Amino acid sequence: MTGTEVAVPRIVILGAGYAGIDAYKALARRLGSRLRRGEVQVTVVNPDPYHTFHGWTGEVLSGRLPLSAALTPLAPLFRWARVVLGHAAHVDLVARTVTVQAADGQTRTLPYDQLLIGTGSADPFARVPGLREHGWKLKNTRDMQLFRDHLHGWLSGRATAPEPGRILVVGGGFAGVEMAAAICELVDARRVAVETELYTSAPHLLEALRPHQSRLADHAAGELGRLGVKVRTGAGVREITPRGVVLSSGEVQEFGLVLYTAGVSYDVLLGTEALQRDERGRLVVEDDLRLPGHPEVWAAGDTARVPLPRDRRELCPANALWAMKQGMCVGNNMAAALKGQPGRPFAYGGLGQAASLRVGGGVAELKGLPLTGWTGWLMRLGFFVWYMPTKEGGVRVLRAWAGSLSGRRHLGAVPEPRTEATGGAELSRS
Ligand SMILES: Cc1cc2nc3c(=O)[nH]c(=O)nc-3n(C[C@H](O)[C@H](O)[C@H](O)COP(=O)(O)OP(=O)(O)OC[C@H]3O[C@@H](n4cnc5c(N)ncnc54)[C@H](O)[C@@H]3O)c2cc1C
Numbered sequence: 001m002t003g004t005e006v007a008v009p010r011i012v013i014l015g016a017g018y019a020g021i022d023a024y025k026a027l028a029r030r031l032g033s034r035l036r037r038g039e040v041q042v043t044v045v046n047p048d049p050y051h052t053f054h055g056w057t058g059e060v061l062s063g064r065l066p067l068s069a070a071l072t073p074l075a076p077l078f079r080w081a082r083v084v085l086g087h088a089a090h091v092d093l094v095a096r097t098v099t100v101q102a103a104d105g106q107t108r109t110l111p112y113d114q115l116l117i118g119t120g121s122a123d124p125f126a127r128v129p130g131l132r133e134h135g136w137k138l139k140n141t142r143d144m145q146l147f148r149d150h151l152h153g154w155l156s157g158r159a160t161a162p163e164p165g166r167i168l169v170v171g172g173g174f175a176g177v178e179m180a181a182a183i184c185e186l187v188d189a190r191r192v193a194v195e196t197e198l199y200t201s202a203p204h205l206l207e208a209l210r211p212h213q214s215r216l217a218d219h220a221a222g223e224l225g226r227l228g229v230k231v232r233t234g235a236g237v238r239e240i241t242p243r244g245v246v247l248s249s250g251e252v253q254e255f256g257l258v259l260y261t262a263g264v265s266y267d268v269l270l271g272t273e274a275l276q277r278d279e280r281g282r283l284v285v286e287d288d289l290r291l292p293g294h295p296e297v298w299a300a301g302d303t304a305r306v307p308l309p310r311d312r313r314e315l316c317p318a319n320a321l322w323a324m325k326q327g328m329c330v331g332n333n334m335a336a337a338l339k340g341q342p343g344r345p346f347a348y349g350g351l352g353q354a355a356s357l358r359v360g361g362g363v364a365e366l367k368g369l370p371l372t373g374w375t376g377w378l379m380r381l382g383f384f385v386w387y388m389p390t391k392e393g394g395v396r397v398l399r400a401w402a403g404s405l406s407g408r409r410h411l412g413a414v415p416e417p418r419t420e421a422t423g424g425a426e427l428s429r430s
Contacts, residue, residue, distance in 0.1 A: 009040050009338055012098055012112040013081075014088045014269075016046035016074050018320045019118035019301030019327035021389050024078055026331025031338070035080040040338065042081040043110055045088050045100050049074050049427055052141040054320060055384045056397070057175070058182035058356060061148055063189065063409040069400045071141070072389040075427040083427040084108060088119070091271040093294060102425035114296050114334050117272070117283060118327060121264035121302040121318065128260065130240035135260040138175070147259065151183070152411060154257060155190045164193040168245060168255040169229075170237045171262030172200025173208060174355045177220055179261055180229045181357040188228075189409060196229050197255075200262070201236030201248070208317075209353070209365070216363045216370045223357045237262070264318075266303055278305045287345035289330050298334065300326035309347045321351060321387065354380035359405070 011027065013020045027035065027042060034040045050071040059065040074083050086102035098115065100108045123139050125132045136150070137143040158165050167187075169180040180198040187194045204210060205224070206217040224231060236248040237260075244254040266281035276284040276292055282305035283291060289304065291297045300306075301323035308314040316322045325348040333343030354364035356377055364376035371379055381401070385394040 008038065009113045010111055011040065011042045011114045011116075011334060012110050013042065013044045013116045013118060014098065015116075015118035015120055015301070015303075016044050016048075016051055016078070016083070017118060017120045017301060018323035019120075019303075019330070020044060020046070020116065021051060021077060022324040022327035023116050023118065023300065023331035023334070024081060026328045027335055028080060030332060030335035042078070043112075044074070044078050044081050044083045045086060045098065045110070046074065046083065047085065047087055047103070048141045049083075049085060050141055051077065051389055052144060053384070053388055053393070054138075054175075055387075057138055057144060058178040059404075060144070060410075061151060061179060062182040062185040063152070063411045064185075064359075064404045065397065065400045066410045067145060067148060069393075069397045070144075072393045077389055078427075084110070085425045085427065088269060091115070091117075091269050093271060093274075093297070096296065104425040106425065108425075112296070114337065115298070116327075116330050116334070117269070117297065117299045117303060118301045118323075118330075119267065119269070119303050120323075122267045123260065124263055124265040127263075127265060128237070128240065131260055133240075134242050135170075135240040135258050137260055138179070139264070151186070151257065155187065155192050155194065158192045158194060158256075159190075161193070164195055165256040166195050166197060166244075166254065167257045168253070168259070169196070169198045170200075170245070170258065170260045172198060172202055172205040172231070172233070173261065174206065174353065175261040176200065177205055177224060177357070178355050179259060181224060181227055183259075184227045184229050185358060190411070194256075198224070198229055198231045199235040199237055199245070199247075200231070200233055203233055205231060205233070206355075206363075209363075212368070213363075213365050213370055216365060216372070219372050220355060220357060220363045223361055223363075227358065264302070280305075288333050288343040289326060289346055290333075290343070298330045300330045306346060308350075309345070310349060316348075317350075317353070319353065322348070324387065351383070354383070356380055 053070045056070040060067050086100045088098050089101045090099040098110045123137045136147040169176050184196045205221045209217040237245045238248045239246040240258050283299040285299050285304050289298050302318045306316040329346045336343050352366040356362040360374045360377050362377050364371040364379050388394040
């Protein structure tokens with residue numbers, strides 16, 4: 001750089017999930033023309049060229065929605081950013097660089113002035129033997145796609161099977177309950193003899209709802225029972241094997257498919273081992289979501305341990321809306337830092353939560369108000385459509401829902417987009 005050149009501030013966002021996307025949107029709102037003129041450089045690193053809207057996973061599994069309805073291409077979303085497809089492999093907190101293992105097999109080094117770690121959570125492979133090899137997962141786009149395709153194929157193969165098959169969903173939280181209901185719906189639609197079962201180590205389904213909304217949790221359990229899902233509580237899965245599962249008690253149960261939704265772990269990026277984490281591995285953050293001792297590094301979403309603003313003894317729930325709001329807070333604070341202004345503490349009050357168990361049925365809680373049946377179901381639909389990364393995506397989902405409600409099902413014959421990064425490691429803006 002010569003004496004007259006002004007250094008362009010460089011922002012690197014790791015992870016194009018809910019937190020990363022909303023951080024970028026906030027930056028684009030606050031920095032507008034500076035981003036367009038290249039006076040601030042934003043680089044986003046993500047393994048896949050798509051964002052997956054996890055909220056529609058159940059609908060994609062049941063064939064109600066095509067996989068494409070849950071996917072948003074990243075290139076138009078990050079219009080004024082450089083998108084590098086790959087995994088951040090190492091962070092040098094002193095030199096302020098990120099080393100990326102890019103999708104084209106090359107290694108790239110990205111210098112940063114500000115860094116957001118928004119890499120979410122991971123499947124708990126170390127804690128659950130056999131999960132990687134024999135269990136089905138939904139955390140990332142490719143796993144969800146693989147499971148969807150395999151499930152549809154597996155059910156087709158069972159049409160003439162002499163004995164009923166068994167599918168197990170492990171986990172009694174929101175994801176487990178929704179996935180069990182969706183699989184049950186698909187099994188009914190395919191008219192195959194398959195039993196859908198759900199095991200949870202907890203004494204009840206939806207434990208997270210119980211402290212404030214125990215009747216909603218009971219309602220969901222009742223709906224699941226009516227759908228035909230066999231629920232077993234107090235049944236912790238210790239290991240997944242090629243033929244089924246081993247429970248904590250040592251009991252062995254055979255299943256044709258095992259889908260794991262019970263808990264997550266947190267990957268530690270090489271070079272960040274010394275950063276402060278809680279006992280579960282989440283990054284500890286300050287009120288404004290900076291990392292203590294590293295004012296140029298921020299964390300948001302599932303990977304961050306963020307105290308609940310209205311009661312700091314509790315933590316923010318790990319879900320999409322909280323990740324989006326935290327990402328937005330980081331984007332605003334990064335922009336403020338560039339302008340030499342102070343950042344603001346994370347101050348979001350929450351909205352609620354919802355689970356769909358069938359069309360027109362499920363449970364929802366909106367600012368403490370319990371909702372069931374069509375009201376809860378429509379509220380969930382409306383919020384999810386609203387919170388899709390793009391309005392076009394929301395419209396696409398509504399169209400797909402209209403098709404579904406008039407009888408259309410996506411049972412695996414329709415070609416779906418492949419989500420692997422192909423043809424290079426950077427997305428073009430066009
Ligand atoms: C099946 C399922 C259903 C769910 N349903 C709901 C729901 O209905 N409602 C709800 O609110 N929440 C739901 N959730 C939870 C919600 O998806 C998460 O809380 C949310 O994704 C967290 O957002 P995030 O931005 O922190 O992480 P993510 O959305 O997971 O994004 C992290 C991104 O970082 C990328 N990444 C990871 N490691 C690296 C690396 N080393 N380098 C670069 N990139 C990396 C990942 O590929 C990913 O794209 C569901 C989750 C699952 C799995």
